[in-house]
Amino acid sequence: MTSDSRPHPIALPDTRARRVVERLLEGSGVGLNGSSPEDIKVYHPDLFSRILRQGTLGLGEAYMDGWWEAERIDKLAHRLLIHGLGERAHTNSERLMYRLQAGLFNLQSKARAWIVGEAHYDMGNDLFERMLDPTMCYSCGYWKEASNLHEAQLAKLELACRKLQLRPGMTLLDIGCGWGSMAEHAARHHGVKVTGITISKEQAKLAQERCQGLPVDIQLTDYRDLEGCYDRIVSIGMFEHVGQRNYDSYFATIDRLLADDGTFLLHTIGANSSHISADPWINRYIFPNGVLPSMRQIAEASEERLITEDWQNFGPDYDRTLLAWLDNLDTHWYQIAHHYDERTYRMFRYYLSVCAGAFRARNIQLWQAVFSRGLPNRYDAPR
Incomplete structure (x- = not known):
């Protein structure tokens, strides 16, 4: 999909979830609906709540579903990781679930x-x-x-x-x-x-x-x-x-x-x-x-x-x-x-x-x- 054929980003919803995501992004160099290659273009109003609820799983699935876009996702990921958001982007429930599975079962038997x-x-x-x-x-x-x-x-x-x-x-x-x-x-x-x-x-x-x-x-x-x-x-x-x-x-x-x-x-x-x-x-x-x-x-x-x-x-x-x-x-x-x-x-x-x-x-x-x-x-x- 070319940049010309993509839909226009939506107006950012005035929600608590959006404000939490914006605070997490502060200082990372990543903006919302901005013009930089690493900026996130928002196409769905529930994107922010999905990210906060599901962490990196929600972020990736939302991209697959077309809820957001970025011209250079590699630059976005790089900025988020050097900003320290890599580990913080995982929810407690997903950490616990994987460690329980890995501890109780041989996942690579x-x-x-x-x-x-x-x-x-x-x-x-x-x-x-x-x-x-x-x-x-x-x-x-x-x-x-x-x-x-x-x-x-x-x-x-x-x-x-x-x-x-x-x-x-x-x-x-x-x-x-x-x-x-x-x-x-x-x-x-x-x-x-x-x-x-x-x-x-x-x-x-x-x-x-x-x-x-x-x-x-x-x-x-x-x-x-x-x-x-x-x-x-x-x-x-x-x-x-x-x-x-x-x-x-x-x-x-x-x-x-x-x-x-x-x-x-x-x-x-x-x-x-x-x-x-x-x-x-x-x-x-x-x-x-x-x-x-x-x-x-x-x-x-x-x-x-x-x-x-x-x-x-x-x-x-x-x-x-x-x-x-x-x-x-x-x-x-x-x-x-x-x-x-x-x-x-x-x-x-x-x-x-x-x-x-x-x-x-x-x-x-x-x-x-x-x-x-x-x-x-x-x-x-x-x-």
């Missing part, structure tokens, strides 16, 4: 692990093919020397391969292989034999097609069911679905499958603290049961088993990656609009924009960590 595949990754390969670049990487690109998304994703894949010190003939296990980007790159350019696993039927189908003719075996399976021994293990953008109750079993699985002289590369979004929480809108609409790990949680789960050889943070690169995906989505949506409704389009726009703002605010991070059993020589990590 083997039986539940398939939920995110069905809800998000199986949504439609036609959508992701238009949103992502030709590598089909659905994780942060490496923009150190890249000038576009495709270069950044190729650089990320190559960076991971160099950190793993791949050599022809090695065996590589790719946990959470997605649409086969890492498996294809490692097999094609480094001569390794790859086993890739995913919990998404649509991902497995496309990955198998893309890797035809290469020494790549794509399996639809849970990481806990794996057997064998691998020279190298990699996991890119999957650990966010493991959950804090399973970190120990995850690293126990790595320990069981990794060769004595092997190395393991973990690429994951990370949280700044070890609090068990999830944004309720993201949890409901994008990544059900997803939890971001902290450095401490990863260290505690790995320390009795593996040695940390390297830890790199390039979280700011995710801001640029997400905006590139957003641009692709906006540019190509017309090609698939007949398959999806307007609410799905707005859901993806909101998700990509808000996450870009969160990485820009350094509210969340992107880590690549390399582990081993203890290499005989110094590990010099490529950058």
Whole structure:
């Protein structure tokens, strides 16, 4: 929808809810019905009460319903987060509900692990093919020397391969292989034999097609069911679905499958603290049961088993990656609009924009960590 075709914002209602929201926004640089890209254009009189009642869930759902708009939601999210409204925007009831669920149940058990595949990754390969670049990487690109998304994703894949010190003939296990980007790159350019696993039927189908003719075996399976021994293990953008109750079993699985002289590369979004929480809108609409790990949680789960050889943070690169995906989505949506409704389009726009703002605010991070059993020589990590 272009700015010319949007309805005019409504006159702001004179309600207590509106005044409370205005006080919360004071000093953030975000206005109501203003002309700045980050300003909120109000299209429904009940928006303010919905936000106060439902927090970030209400804010996201109201956007999906067309109750408000902003020219640059990423800038809006960035300003709100650096203003300190991120945690304050969660209601007490949603915090309590998630912590009760996470405390009483294993939200990422083997039986539940398939939920995110069905809800998000199986949504439609036609959508992701238009949103992502030709590598089909659905994780942060490496923009150190890249000038576009495709270069950044190729650089990320190559960076991971160099950190793993791949050599022809090695065996590589790719946990959470997605649409086969890492498996294809490692097999094609480094001569390794790859086993890739995913919990998404649509991902497995496309990955198998893309890797035809290469020494790549794509399996639809849970990481806990794996057997064998691998020279190298990699996991890119999957650990966010493991959950804090399973970190120990995850690293126990790595320990069981990794060769004595092997190395393991973990690429994951990370949280700044070890609090068990999830944004309720993201949890409901994008990544059900997803939890971001902290450095401490990863260290505690790995320390009795593996040695940390390297830890790199390039979280700011995710801001640029997400905006590139957003641009692709906006540019190509017309090609698939007949398959999806307007609410799905707005859901993806909101998700990509808000996450870009969160990485820009350094509210969340992107880590690549390399582990081993203890290499005989110094590990010099490529950058």
